[in-house]
Amino acid sequence: MAAAEIAVDRATLFEFLTRMGDNTLILGHRVSEWCGHAPVLEEDIALANTALDLIGQTHFWLGLAGEVEGKGRSADALAFLRDASGFRNALLVERPNGDFGQTLMRQFLFDAWHHVMLTALTGSSDPRVAEIAAKALKEVSYHLERSGDLIVRLGDGTAESHARMQRALDDMWSYVGELFIADETDRAIAGAGIAPDPASLRPQWEAIVGEVLHEATLKVPTTTYVHKGGRRGIHTEHLGYILADMQFLQRAYPGATW
Secondary structure: OOOHHHOOOOOHHHHHHHHHHHHHHHHHHHHHHOOOOEEEEEEHHHHHHHHHHHHHHHHHHHHHHHHHOOOOHHHHHHHOOOOHHHHOHHHHHOOOOOOOOOOOOHHHHOOOOOHHHHHHHHHOOOHHHHHHHHHHHHHHHHHHHHHHHHHHHHHHHHHHHHHHHHHHHHHHHHHHHHHHHHHHHHHHHHHOOOOOOOHHHHHHHHHHHHHHHEEEEEEEOOEEEOOOOOOOOOHHHHHHHHHHHHHHHHHHOOOOOO
């Protein structure tokens, strides 16, 4: 048993790992919905690749979660056989795709948080967490570079693209606060040195996001309202629709292989 597991019980570590895995799983599925529907072929391929990266990261996070839980559940079982109340993703990642600007803004705001979180996790006291973070960080560094560049190009583009990006920012902004709220799980995990306190990530996130939004000539919303719930198992109706689509085959044909 690793030192990190001694510092926190299995249920707490499992909770943290499912939060990481559920974020990438749900966002990966959302992004995959653009396959064949993106504005241009280049973006269609780029979005599909981003979705594949996120689903790949999910395999590692939920695979480790199943190992830590010790009940024989695989990454597939955790992804496809839990009900909505068992998911611990942030509400931001389950937001509807909307138009391309809304999808892009959701991606950028998450990418900035994801990059900062994974960077911190490479120094985790749990070597398994640090290893997954190091692998994922290479992909997420590109995700952030790409989404940030597109935010600038569209935000500082035509009047139409600027207006759409500002609306997308206004719509998504109130959902980012949940990423920085700590609960008992976060405090226990941070105390064990496994992951940082979520609030400690906000200054770095704000620096990254602020620089890009400034270059994109977009105004940071003044709203301070914070949506809560996802990480506590309370979700919007959107997650139910996602799971109905994502889990259909596994639930219709349990244990099927092909």
